[in-house]
Amino acid sequence: MAAEIIRGTELRETILDEVAEGVKTLKEKTGRPPGLVTILVGENPASLSYVSLKIKTAHRVGFKEVQENIAEDVSEADLLALIEQYNRDDTIDGILVQLPLPKHIDESRVIDAIDPAKDVDAFHPVNVGRLMLEGSSAPFIPCTPAGIQEMLVRAGVPVAGAEVVVVGRSNIVGKPIANLLLQKGRAANATVTVVHTGTKDLASHCRRADVLIVAAGVPNLVHPEWIKPGACVIDVGVNRVGERVSEKTGKTVAVLRGDVDYDAALGVAGWITPVPGGVGPMTIAMLMKNTLKAMELRTL
């Protein structure tokens, strides 16, 4: 039997509709919508396209959206001052600084400067710490792990008591999703193993997994024989493996592949997320959800 495909593009629509509803309710109560500022330094094409999508989505759910597009050569002090301005602005609930930043700016200093109550990416050490201490009771869960958990919930994947194996230990995906799923809570309370480049036998760990979360950044790393029959496979990888001409627009676009050999895995897994159209769309939906929550926590 072929795996059930968990389509992030569809779940995203449901979640964004829910957020738009929440925005309406909040606006009726408080007289204003949630405010999100996106701060983009320089003109990195990938960053530009991410930020555009975030702005578009913010508009769709009814947020007030403020764009700060700053020159590549902005000083760190000026960037910190801008953040401080939005920390103090009561109409702004979420502050998003698009990473990476130019090399002359210390990223962690910038993240530390964001008011944790407006840190909708959940990258501030205070929010990272609260995630480890409180699991899903933390005020903000970083968007990609939150999106993965939401997919597990909405697809009805059993997580409590399951064997979860996380491939990769990044600060953005591997470490937070492991910390989230090993704690008590909805779609959590799992036995979690984190494997990585220092792991001796990757394949045997993957084969144990009821839920396999792969965030390694290596195209086709996970072969079908690494997957336990019926397991849920969440593919977080987004690897550019080539280019093609889009039929729709005639433009050259990147060909994306995940970390899992998708076509082969389809015949083994019980659930699987595609790339593109899987975890990616969830991340932006969860950013909107975090921003709505930030306003709720700040005002209600």
Add this chain to the structure above:
Amino acid sequence: MAAEIIRGTELRETILDEVAEGVKTLKEKTGRPPGLVTILVGENPASLSYVSLKIKTAHRVGFKEVQENIAEDVSEADLLALIEQYNRDDTIDGILVQLPLPKHIDESRVIDAIDPAKDVDAFHPVNVGRLMLEGSSAPFIPCTPAGIQEMLVRAGVPVAGAEVVVVGRSNIVGKPIANLLLQKGRAANATVTVVHTGTKDLASHCRRADVLIVAAGVPNLVHPEWIKPGACVIDVGVNRVGERVSEKTGKTVAVLRGDVDYDAALGVAGWITPVPGGVGPMTIAMLMKNTLKAMELRTL
């Protein structure tokens, strides 16, 4: 062959001598020793005995030690004001609030009030977050996980690439030691699994472990057949299982047992820590090390 016993009581002496050396050097450079304030609310006997030991040890390594013993019925506001006073006191490098606090006081509000640069217990969310983000490069590692890692280093237990299984997911031991050992660094870069009350087959996970760290708080939870021959077994449990009369003092004292069936495990494990005299003494030694480091970070 019987397991090598990793004696925390002996390692503690070595570490305290190193700290005392560091204190001398720092005093020559700055004209003052590190300052540690211990704040004890009420008269819980266990807390009293922990704090006395911390004070005694602080004196031994040459710290300035300030004792704040406050009445059980202190208001939260007054306790917060006291912490703020020591946050501002330049002769104090470490602030230790002995937990648990009386029920009318919100523990997390108290911990949040400590200046993270003086948080030598490493319980502040900022320090918890930095541990998850930076591993052993974080400014402070909480004392028990730091003590465990130090034991692994000094006993020469291979950790890089090893299978580590952590039993228990407390905020004080299980979660931080897992986060520490899964990252790159000295005595780290291990494949880490966290198992807990929600885990289906505890025994089979334990049997996979090259390094088994048990912090469950259940006496004799780990049977010898759960231990891989030659594995390193770190027993963090401190369970009061009865009372006896001390030969030395004639007083009634608690009989302590770990989470591991120690006598039986001795014949299977490659290394093992006893209870008492294993991880416990390391915790206090690491508190002294953190306080020294706090002064170094604040002044050098």
